[in-house]
Amino acid sequence: MRNSIWLRGFYQVLYFVRSAFRGMWASRLTSGVAVLTIGVVLVLVGAFLLLVYNMEELIDEFGNELQITAYLDADVSSDAQRDLAARVAALPGVDEVNQVSPEQALERFRSSVGSGVRLLEGLDENPLPASLEISLSPEQRSAGGLAAVSVSIEGLEGIADIRSGREWVEGYLRAISLVRTIGLGLGVILALATLLIVANTIRLGIISRSDELEILSLVGASRGFIRAPFLLEGVLQGGAGGAIALAILFALFELALPGLESGLEMIVGSAPRFFSTSESIMVVGGGAALGLIGSAGALAAGFRS
DSSP states (O other): OHHHHHHHHHHHHHHHHHHHHHHHHHTHHHHHHHHHHHHHHHHHHHHHHHHHHHHHHHHHHHHTTOEEEEEEOTTOOHHHHHHHHHHHHTSTTEEEEEEEOHHHHHHHHHHHHGGGGGGGTTOSSOOOOOEEEEEEOGGGOSHHHHHHHHHHHHTSTTEEEEEOSHHHHHHHHHHHHHHHHHHHHHHHHHHHHHHHHHHHHHHHHHHHTHHHHHHHHHTTOOHHHHHHHHHHHHHHHHHHHHHHHHHHHHHHHHHHHHHHHHHHHHHHSSOOOOOOHHHHHHHHHHHHHHHHHHHHHHHHHHHHO
16 A cells, blocks of 8 residues: 555656656747746856855954054053053953063064065164053954944053054945845846746746646646646756856856965965855755746746636
């Protein structure tokens, strides 16, 4: 009994698959347009996603190195500097505080300017102040965290000036938000156009096979049995479009990578990345979902009429 149920289910699935491919072949021109449209939509949306993913990884990379530099008044003694460092280290959101003496700051400057070190030869005294390099705890490594810790430090006696990367982080986060919003808006508009094309493709298939569908209905086939091949047809179209989009994105990424890799590795220490396996599956699955929704809408409209 169980074997017969499995066998019947297998033949039903086989019928659905054969009917779906037969429908796609019968309307191959419109099916091809639907597949290519889904592919174009996912190429554009996928490009925005890749850009956002890599921008977010860049901010995470910088986030691990975000710190606040507090420059001290020239008249603060060494003991007072140690006490001030201890007070700053006890503030909420502070992970570590490193004291930098004027001599250490000058040595760092010499090593960073290279041949420009000759500019320092005419100085009678060290112009660089002592400072505190303040590393933030992981949960505070953001624009808001930088702002909160900076406000706490500003009121401490002996602090002359504060420098942080808050402005840069805030601007970069706004750029990420803008790219994400543009990608989302473009994706919604193109997805709606894709759904209309897929729906029209499926409706043409329903019309061309109306006699067959009527016979199936007369012999007692359920509505789900009749609709299944058309739903599968939409899924296949969408999945094919997603696979094409993924291949195009990978080819474009590989072409652009040599020009970007060395520069980004020098700036941030890491190269841009392509979609992971799970993200690639999501791209193909997104295409399949578009096809499924479009075909479901066509079936709902077609069977009502």
